[in-house]
Structure formats: C-alpha cells, structure tokens
Amino acid sequence: MIEQFIGTCTDLSPLQMGIRAFFIFIIAGALIRIAGIRAFGMKSPFDYTIILLLGAILSRAVYGGSSIVSIVTACLVIVLMHRIFGYLSVYSDKFGRLVKGDKIQLYKDGEPLRKNMRKSMITNKDLAEGIRMEVHFENADRIESAYLERSGHISVILKD
Numbered sequence: 001m002i003e004q005f006i007g008t009c010t011d012l013s014p015l016q017m018g019i020r021a022f023f024i025f026i027i028a029g030a031l032i033r034i035a036g037i038r039a040f041g042m043k044s045p046f047d048y049t050i051i052l053l054l055g056a057i058l059s060r061a062v063y064g065g066s067s068i069v070s071i072v073t074a075c076l077v078i079v080l081m082h083r084i085f086g087y088l089s090v091y092s093d094k095f096g097r098l099v100k101g102d103k104i105q106l107y108k109d110g111e112p113l114r115k116n117m118r119k120s121m122i123t124n125k126d127l128a129e130g131i132r133m134e135v136h137f138e139n140a141d142r143i144e145s146a147y148l149e150r151s152g153h154i155s156v157i158l159k160d
Contacts, residue, residue, distance in 0.1 A: 012064045021062045027072055028058055035079045036086070044151045046100045050082045100150050107131075107146035107156075120148050130154025 012020070035050055054075055061071040089096035104116050106127055117127065131146060132138055134156040144159045 017062060017064075020064070020068070023068075024058050024061050027061075027075075028054065031075055031079050034076075035082055044100055046082075046085070050078060053078050103147045103149050103155075105145060105147050106154065107140075107143060109144070110140060116148075122148060122154075127154065131156055 031054060057071055057075050057078070060066045061068045085095075085099050089099055104120050106113055106117055106120065106122060112124065112127060117123070127146065128138070131140075131143065131154065134146075134154060135143070135158065142158055144157045146154055146156045149155050
C-alpha cells in the first residue's frame with residue numbers, strides 16, 4: 001500500500017512526486033535540526049559541504065532515483081559526520097584547521113602581503129573590495145591588517 005502511495009523508483013506520477021517532496025521537506029527539516037544551526041548560519045566551506053550533499057542526495061528521493069530509506073540513511077550519516085567533525089574541531093585546534101582551514105593575513109602595516117594573496121587567490125581588487133565592504137572607506141593609512149578568514153570573508157583591523 002505504501003508503494004502505491006509514494007511509488008517505486010521508476011515511473012512516478014506527479015502526485016507521487018508531490019507526496020515524496022512533502023515528506024522529504026519534513027525529513028530535511030529534521031536533518032537540519034540534527035546538523036545544528038551552525039551548518040546553515042556560518043556558511044564556511046565546511047558548512048557548504050553539508051548543504052550541497054544534502055540537496056543532491058535528497059533530490060534523488062523526490063524523483064525516485066533511489067529508495068527513500070537508503071537516501072535518508074546516507075543523509076543521516078553525512079549530518080552526523082558534520083556534527084562529529086564540528087565537535088572535534090571545538091576540542092582540537094589542529095583538527096579544526098585541517099577541516100575548516102585557518103585565517104591568512106593579506107595586509108600588514110600598510111602593505112599587501114603578495115605571497116599570501118597569491119596563495120589565497122586574492123587579487124588587489126578583491127582585497128580592496130573586502131576592505132571597502134568591511135570598513136566603508138578606502139584610506140589604507142587607517143588599516144593595520146586584513147585577513148582572509150576561514151569563511152572566505154575579509155576582516156580588517158584598524159590602527160588605533
């Protein structure tokens with residue numbers, strides 16, 4: 001009876017796909033709660049990984065690419081791994097740097113650090129844009145340093 005309601009992996013009717021979409025929406029909400037708000041608020045490369053994987057895998061359940069049980073199991077494993085990696089990052093700075101990266105100084109004492117900019121693939125225009133967006137001015141004389149943070153955001157420290 002359930003197979004008739006949600007269909008099998010092939011030849012789904014629009015109604016069956018709609019029913020699957022409804023249930024997957026609820027399941028996705030539960031997975032997001034398990035993953036924690038951080039995964040969907042911080043948006044670091046580490047956090048984008050879970051967003052992309054969940055979207056790709058859960059979509060298979062809607063159109064019938066795989067069994068719903070297999071898909072939910074795979075998503076639960078990914079969410080739990082994200083959670084475990086997050087906990088390990090809290091307790092081990094080395095693990096956190098391995099998984100999430102580390103900040104990179106791009107600007108120091110009035111000079112761009114070209115080597116770090118090349119390593120980060122940040123151009124002069126990218127740095128200037130990040131500084132303008134952060135401090136809302138272009139006067140480099142007032143800037144002590146700038147960093148490319150783990151999230152990809154450029155942060156700026158002003159001189160006293």
